[in-house]
Amino acid sequence: MPVKHYNIIVKHGKDILESDGMKTERACIQHGTYSVFDHSLAVTSMCIRISRKLHIKVHEREMVRGALLHDFFLYDWHERSLANSIHGFTHPGIALRNAEKVFKLTKIEKNMIRRHMFPLTPIPPKYRESMILCLADKMCATKETVNGFKRKISKKIRRIYKNA
16 A cells, blocks of 8 residues: 555554444455455555546545455454345444444445445446446456455465476
8 A cells, every 4th residue: 555545544544444343344354365454454555546536526535444444344254144144234234333332423434435346236326436436446456356366276286296
């Protein structure tokens, strides 16, 4: 992550980054070997990159805070359970409820958290910041998942050649 993005994230989200919820996120895996915390930082940085690269006028503070909190569901969704089997559909609502318990959220931040899984969840995002988050989240999730597959394949190939 570029240092300038990190500085912007800290400027607008220091209280979020230092929260107990973010400590929990550090311990939960999101995609492959990436923690939910790492994913949230990557997505937030990507939101900043997209808005700046495309010259989209945004409420930067709200965009940063909404992006940091978009996956504030605070559980390991990889544990087998009926609830976790529909995690993709339900976690935005859970994340929003958790975030509202700890932070005062604006309408933009609420919409970002609630709608970031569109089109998996049927109601589209309402604000530019929410649309950017939707795109950034998918970009980062894809990259994290592909990197995880590449690592697994690489390990298997090394094991095959080691045993040959």
